[in-house]
Amino acid sequence: MCGIVGYIGDKQAAPILLDALERLEYRGYDSAGLAVRNDEGIATVVKAKGRLKILYEKVDGGRTLKGHIGIGHTRWATHGEPSEANAHPHISGSSSEDSLVVGVHNGIIENYVELKEKLVKNGYEFYSQTDTEVAVKLVDFYYSKFKSPTKALSKAMMRIRGSYSLAFLFKDHQEQIWTAKKDAPMIIGVTKDEAFIASDVPAILKYTQDIYQIGNCEMACVEAGNVHFYNIDEEEIVKDTEHITWDLDAAERGGYEHFMIKEIHEQPKALKDTYNSLVKDGSINLAKSGLTPDIIKGISEIRIVACGSAWHVGMVAKYVIEDMAKIAVQVDLASEFRYHCPVIKKDTLAIVISQSGETADSLAALREAKSKGVRTLAILNVLGSSISREADHVLYTLAGPEIAVATTKAYSAQMLICYLLSIEFAFVRSEIDSAKYQYYLQQLELLPSSVASILEDKERIQWFASKFSTIHDAFFIGRGIDYAIALEGSLKMKEVSYVHSEAYAAGELKHGTISLIEDGTLLIGILTQNRLFEKTVSNMVECKSRGAYLFAIAAAGHYNIEDIADFTIYMPNIDEHFIGSLAVIPLQLFGYYTSVIRGLDVDKPRNLAKSVTVE
Numbered sequence: 001m002c003g004i005v006g007y008i009g010d011k012q013a014a015p016i017l018l019d020a021l022e023r024l025e026y027r028g029y030d031s032a033g034l035a036v037r038n039d040e041g042i043a044t045v046v047k048a049k050g051r052l053k054i055l056y057e058k059v060d061g062g063r064t065l066k067g068h069i070g071i072g073h074t075r076w077a078t079h080g081e082p083s084e085a086n087a088h089p090h091i092s093g094s095s096s097e098d099s100l101v102v103g104v105h106n107g108i109i110e111n112y113v114e115l116k117e118k119l120v121k122n123g124y125e126f127y128s129q130t131d132t133e134v135a136v137k138l139v140d141f142y143y144s145k146f147k148s149p150t151k152a153l154s155k156a157m158m159r160i161r162g163s164y165s166l167a168f169l170f171k172d173h174q175e176q177i178w179t180a181k182k183d184a185p186m187i188i189g190v191t192k193d194e195a196f197i198a199s200d201v202p203a204i205l206k207y208t209q210d211i212y213q214i215g216n217c218e219m220a221c222v223e224a225g226n227v228h229f230y231n232i233d234e235e236e237i238v239k240d241t242e243h244i245t246w247d248l249d250a251a252e253r254g255g256y257e258h259f260m261i262k263e264i265h266e267q268p269k270a271l272k273d274t275y276n277s278l279v280k281d282g283s284i285n286l287a288k289s290g291l292t293p294d295i296i297k298g299i300s301e302i303r304i305v306a307c308g309s310a311w312h313v314g315m316v317a318k319y320v321i322e323d324m325a326k327i328a329v330q331v332d333l334a335s336e337f338r339y340h341c342p343v344i345k346k347d348t349l350a351i352v353i354s355q356s357g358e359t360a361d362s363l364a365a366l367r368e369a370k371s372k373g374v375r376t377l378a379i380l381n382v383l384g385s386s387i388s389r390e391a392d393h394v395l396y397t398l399a400g401p402e403i404a405v406a407t408t409k410a411y412s413a414q415m416l417i418c419y420l421l422s423i424e425f426a427f428v429r430s431e432i433d434s435a436k437y438q439y440y441l442q443q444l445e446l447l448p449s450s451v452a453s454i455l456e457d458k459e460r461i462q463w464f465a466s467k468f469s470t471i472h473d474a475f476f477i478g479r480g481i482d483y484a485i486a487l488e489g490s491l492k493m494k495e496v497s498y499v500h501s502e503a504y505a506a507g508e509l510k511h512g513t514i515s516l517i518e519d520g521t522l523l524i525g526i527l528t529q530n531r532l533f534e535k536t537v538s539n540m541v542e543c544k545s546r547g548a549y550l551f552a553i554a555a556a557g558h559y560n561i562e563d564i565a566d567f568t569i570y571m572p573n574i575d576e577h578f579i580g581s582l583a584v585i586p587l588q589l590f591g592y593y594t595s596v597i598r599g600l601d602v603d604k605p606r607n608l609a610k611s612v613t614v615e
């Protein structure tokens with residue numbers, strides 16, 4: 001939530017900052033702002049409420065803001081409504097020109113009320129409702145006292161509770177951008193004559209693929225062509241760069257109308273790349289993560305924690321792992337995990353699933369699991385993210401940068417890793433023999449082409465979405481893995497198209513929800529599991545007799561479903577453990593097309609942000 005960028009170098013800063021912010025707009029889009037210092041040393045701040053394009057127009061694409069150094073911000077409101085006053089950058093003085101400190105922030109400062117009181121007692125006045133203004137003025141307070149950016153930032157870091165990545169321009173240090181970070185993302189890229197800071201890789205991929213990660217409670221002084229890192233004790237620390245293999249094309253729309261549809265189409269590649277990274281010469285190789293057969297044999301139970309779609313992946317994983325590897329799996333919402341005082345058995349493996357690796361609740365759940373002394377494994381897409389640095393073992397999905405707020409390709413790649421874990425765990429623990437092991441891997445190899453074949457038929461879903469684009473409600477049902485897929489289908493629908501939707505375990509319908517079914521209500525049944533097929537069909541029939549319109553997603557062969565369903569899509573043949581990865585594709589397309597037909601901003605749905613770094 002919220003995106004930060006910074007530039008210093010031999011070019012005009014404002015156009016570069018705007019371009020970088022555009023690539024971070026998925027992190028927040030209710031207001032935006034820039035601070036650029038000109039060659040006379042005067043910093044100008046321009047802010048605008050609403051989408052980045054309003055700011056863009058206000059500064060004529062950056063042309064009205066001259067200067068080679070600047071910081072920028074795109075906001076997702078936490079403290080204070082979306083408004084120009086609350087937009088970042090924030091200033092420490094009465095105007096940007098006379099401010100000692102100008103800053104931007106991503107995260108939440110939990111004790112901002114207490115800090116504000118202290119600052120008010122010291123004569124500071126506040127113009128916004130944000131916690132960020134408090135941070136900027138706190139840094140100003142310490143800077144005025146100690147005249148040193150490292151001292152001011154370290155003092156401020158010691159006083160601030162919460163999460164932050166911060167970037168500052170100091171009036172007295174005209175050729176530097178200063179940053180500080182704790183539990184919120186921040187990367188730095190340095191080229192020969194320039195340097196960049198950003199909340200995420202796509203913002204600066206155009207300029208460099210070698211990035212520095214700034215660690216928790218660390219600071220950095222960024223200069224053109226140079227960066228120095230310091231710990232909270234103000235001691236200089238040396239860091240190496242990491243090479244990012246994502247290329248710029250992956251972060252561009254590449255001819256597609258939206259990132260979401262582009263990313264839906266990238267799923268065969270994401271699946272193939274992720275598979276090839278972990279399967280070599282016909283066997284699964286988890287060596288990179290450090291998960292050895294001995295560790296796998298010792299696992300007594302698995303706890304999966306995640307948020308949003310990643311939690312839905314956990315739900316699928318539960319069904320697959322329990323059936324295949326016979327290990328008990330509990331799936332918890334990361335936001336609930338630490339608040340229900342989880343009882344975690346010794347030898348539990350806690351698995352955190354997260355695309356960004358920055359989701360605040362998932363990070364907190366990881367820490368909770370670690371505090372209970374259990375082994376942790378993270379399944380992540382973003383290299384070097386906060387969760388990657390704290391988990392005992394990490395496996396990466398090779399989905400590439402995911403820009404659309406609603407996840408698709410990262411979700412699919414996460415699911416693939418869960419399948420591989422399940423197969424490996426089952427084999428190592430002698431629940432399956434090598435013939436079965438090979439069979440499962442062969443089935444997984446079919447996934448990319450099967451997904452591609454469903455995508456080829458996308459016009460049917462487009463047509464269906466146009467027919468139902470004005471609906472108010474949609475209900476998704478299924479049992480077992482199909483229920484887990486229903487959860488994801490329903491979320492896709494509501495988050496991008498704003499159609500109220502609910503997912504139910506089919507057997508639960510009769511305990512209340514069926515009272516909502518009336519003439520024309522859309523009911524989507526997922527029917528990929530042979531042994532559950534007839535049961536879910538019965539539930540669908542019960543709804544049809546109360547007027548529901550039935551859309552069925554069924555495994556190939558179950559052609560008699562057409563006797564009751566009004567619209568049916570068949571999935572290509574694949575082992576039932578993995579067929580959820582196919583059934584979700586029409587549901588992603590259905591959500592996408594409904595949103596497009598309703599004229600909504602599919603990549604940036606209202607009120608949502610891709611990376612939720614606040615609780």
Ligand code: G6P
Pocket residue numbers: 307308309310311353354355356357358359362405406407608609610611612
């Ligand atoms: C947001 C995104 C979802 C994502 C969830 C968890 O809500 O819009 O697509 O599933 O966060 O994010 P993570 O980065 O932890 O997977």
